[in-house]
Amino acid sequence: MPKSTFFRLPEERRARLVHEAIVEFADRTYAEASLSQIARRANIPKGSVYQYFEDKLDLYRWLLTEEAPRLKREFVGKPSMEGDFWTRLEDFVERGMAFLVEHPRLARLSAAAADPTANPEVRGLHKAICEAGLKELRAVLEAGAESSALHAPDLDVATRFVATIIGPGLTDVVLKELGAELHEVLASDSLRKRLGPKRRRALAHQAVHFIRKGLGSEKPRRGKET
Amino acid sequence: MPKSTFFRLPEERRARLVHEAIVEFADRTYAEASLSQIARRANIPKGSVYQYFEDKLDLYRWLLTEEAPRLKREFVGKPSMEGDFWTRLEDFVERGMAFLVEHPRLARLSAAAADPTANPEVRGLHKAICEAGLKELRAVLEAGAESSALHAPDLDVATRFVATIIGPGLTDVVLKELGAELHEVLASDSLRKRLGPKRRRALAHQAVHFIRKGLGSEKPRRGKET
């Protein structure tokens, strides 16, 4: 956790530091990211940064577990309760994509929990975040199973499959759709104009369709698969 | 590419270097990995390493694009031509899992192409590898589409979904199954005993079933989903 001094900081100074930290940790791995850089760019002496945080990991942890989730919650809001399970899932996925498009840096920060690293402490942090995410998603799918909309022999396995689809899978699809690489995307604050709500809905639909029906039975017109 | 000297090296010395390089790059990110470490552990002066490779990236690139694929090809062999499309896909997936279990380090090295990094050169390398992999998988799926076993409105999108399932998704499932973390797994050469062929087949089946049917229609007994 940040030291108490951090929370007593003048708003502008704190914002500057947080902003530069987000920028740095969004487009570099934890190992690649540099506290010196953050401090330099935020125009805050490195010594001062150590008045606010215990160390590099402390800042990173706070960003990943407190600040980024807070900002994400703020953006995506409460999960919809309308419609059947699959409609709600589609809505959920679409909100995630909107977040990715409107706040690429924060989305990347949220996804950093899946980054590999040799640092055991960071690995522990990442693992905890991943597990929390999986648990959440599992609860969503459980509801689907209870309403008989969803059938899975092993819900843990199914949860992991769904997670990779709506996580890295969809991100990859979105990048392809934008014709851009992650790093170009991270350079801009938002991509509103390049992937509008309409296209987003279409992609979310495609993803959920895949999760629901797979690829083996698109048009049940006539003649079943082999 | 390695310098010519590298290929003229005494077998034992080259093997030592390659082995330590694989170990290092398998459990650390490119950015985290250290040439100094590799040299130290291989008991080869760092200066000598620079007689064999242009630089760190040169070694990494050779491992990722030449050595690892060669060893993987050697292990997985030719794709099966028997059975229908889905059976072949299942077989393909099962071989991939076998490789992961029997050669965790090489599998991790192959998967490193998905690692994020701020280094543009490494990013380019990773991107090229990913694209080659997607292209290959797309060809497989195209065959499925032609035989009408598989139906996708957008094959590019479908390819990416399938790739994340049989890649990171399945890896994640396998790790859960083993009750181990990636790094514990990397410490051992093989996990033969802990995830036998039987269980592997079952998991491969589950993954392909998901890709084929999704989660919305397990037992088409009576009463369709919502």
Add this chain to the structure above:
DNA sequence: TGACAGTATGACCGATCGGTCATATGACTG
């Protein structure tokens, strides 16, 4: 034997990093 090409080697370089610490600043208290 001596010259030469290929190779081996480890001291060395500049850069960067995460992190520390002695000192300075400045606001509040009495």
Add this chain to the structure above:
DNA sequence: CAGTCATATGACCGATCGGTCATACTGTCA
């Protein structure tokens, strides 16, 4: 005013890295 306490600051530290280079070694051929 003096004293105290939170904070600011940047010089400094040790470690590590990727990479270079002068020098030494070794085998071959004339």
